[in-house]
Amino acid sequence: MEKPESSADLFKKTREFLDIFRKGEEFTQELLKENERLRYKTVQLEEETRTIKKGTEGSHISELREALKQVEQEKEALLNRFKEVEAENKDFATKYIEVEEENNNLANLYVASYQLHSTLDFNEVLRILQEIVINLVGSDRFAIMVLDEVTNELTSVAAEGMDEKRIKKVKVGEGVIGDVARTGESYFEPDVEGFKPAHEMDPLVCIPLKIKDRIIGVLAIFSLLEQKSKKLSRVDYELFSMLAGHAATAIFSSKLYSVSERKLSTIQGFIDLLSGKGL
Amino acid sequence: MAEYNFLVVEDSPTMRQLISFSLKRIRGAKISEAGNGVEALKKLSETKFHLVVADINMPLMDGLKLLSIIRKDPNHAQIPVIIVSTEGADADKEKGFQLGANAYLPKPIQTNELLKAVKELVKIEE
Numbered sequence: 001m002e003k004p005e006s007s008a009d010l011f012k013k014t015r016e017f018l019d020i021f022r023k024g025e026e027f028t029q030e031l032l033k034e035n036e037r038l039r040y041k042t043v044q045l046e047e048e049t050r051t052i053k054k055g056t057e058g059s060h061i062s063e064l065r066e067a068l069k070q071v072e073q074e075k076e077a078l079l080n081r082f083k084e085v086e087a088e089n090k091d092f093a094t095k096y097i098e099v100e101e102e103n104n105n106l107a108n109l110y111v112a113s114y115q116l117h118s119t120l121d122f123n124e125v126l127r128i129l130q131e132i133v134i135n136l137v138g139s140d141r142f143a144i145m146v147l148d149e150v151t152n153e154l155t156s157v158a159a160e161g162m163d164e165k166r167i168k169k170v171k172v173g174e175g176v177i178g179d180v181a182r183t184g185e186s187y188f189e190p191d192v193e194g195f196k197p198a199h200e201m202d203p204l205v206c207i208p209l210k211i212k213d214r215i216i217g218v219l220a221i222f223s224l225l226e227q228k229s230k231k232l233s234r235v236d237y238e239l240f241s242m243l244a245g246h247a248a249t250a251i252f253s254s255k256l257y258s259v260s261e262r263k264l265s266t267i268q269g270f271i272d273l274l275s276g277k278g279l
Numbered sequence: 280m281a282e283y284n285f286l287v288v289e290d291s292p293t294m295r296q297l298i299s300f301s302l303k304r305i306r307g308a309k310i311s312e313a314g315n316g317v318e319a320l321k322k323l324s325e326t327k328f329h330l331v332v333a334d335i336n337m338p339l340m341d342g343l344k345l346l347s348i349i350r351k352d353p354n355h356a357q358i359p360v361i362i363v364s365t366e367g368a369d370a371d372k373e374k375g376f377q378l379g380a381n382a383y384l385p386k387p388i389q390t391n392e393l394l395k396a397v398k399e400l401v402k403i404e405e
Contacts, residue, residue, distance in 0.1 A: 108297065
């Protein structure tokens with residue numbers, strides 16, 4: 001049988017128990033403190049992490065923003081360049097059309113002048129001039145009149161769409177045609193579309209055929225072909241101005257040539273007669 | 280480089296030269312000329328042409344007669360033909376198309392229109 005504990009033993013045990021309990025309490029207190037400290041530290045770290053994260057994100061966004069800005073600027077620059085290139089392109093296309101037109105006009109002028117100077121036969125020159133006026137100018141009614149310097153009158157030598165013989169002679173200074181022969185200045189009816197001649201000999205266009213300042217005749221155009229849309233283009237004016245010079249030279253040269261041919265034949269006749277060949 | 284044989288049938292030397300001059304601007308173009316339909320038929324029997332440009336009003340044989348002969352001849356029936364005329368009247372145009380013309384150009388001929396028509400008919404890409 002166990003011996004009952006004495007009160008001293010009990011007191012001792014109680015004290016030991018209380019010591020343990022106190023130590024436990026102290027330990028718990030320390031743990032609580034540590035826990036508090038760690039919680040505080042956690043909050044601190046969390047705060048720091050948040051700040052760091054915030055900072056990192058901010059700089060990244062600003063970098064992206066900067067890059068975006070640059071891309072936007074590049075895009076703007078490219079758009080501007082695109083607009084410039086587009087405008088240049090349009091400009092080139094317009095110029096190309098102009099050059100093409102100029103090329104065509106030059107070809108027309110070349111062919112016209114080439115043909116006019118391809119012969120020294122007066123009638124052939126007149127025929128070519130008629131062809132040019134019909135096919136290049138596009139007129140269906142016109143007359144080529146030559147100046148007689150003795151009578152000071154213009155006489156029709158070739159005509160299209162009208163009876164050449166019925167075309168009256170025109171005195172220099174008389175009417176539009178006579179005035180062109182007097183001044184040497186071309187006449188262009190301002191309202192081609194609404195042109196209604198008061199007189200049969202009122203031309204739509206009248207150009208002097210002149211060599212330098214010497215007028216040798218006129219080209220009077222009374223109407224244009226239907227497909228010309230009743231209007232004159234820049235090439236028509238250029239053609240008229242070219243015709244004024246080249247046709248005049250061709251007509252003058254061919255006339256001069258036929259005169260010299262006649263004289264030559266007369267002289268040859270005399271020579272033959274004198275040398276006895278003609279007998 | 281591709282070569283194209285074109286036949287220009289026109290009695291007026293000025294117009295003939297002008298049309299030939301315009302056609303020469305097509306790369307590889309070789310131009311033959313005839314003053315009327317009879318001459319044109321002779322040229323057609325000698326050379327294979329890719330296209331014919333013919334005036335309507337010509338002596339000996341006009342452009343419409345030439346066109347009808349071309350269309351009836353199996354050797355030439357497929358050749359594209361452009362007819363040109365000084366007359367602005369629709370009658371010529373209609374007659375030409377009835378006979379099998381591929382295009383009609385009124386005089387004065389606009390070079391751009393002529394070249395456009397030729398390139399379309401011969402399928403030339405430049």
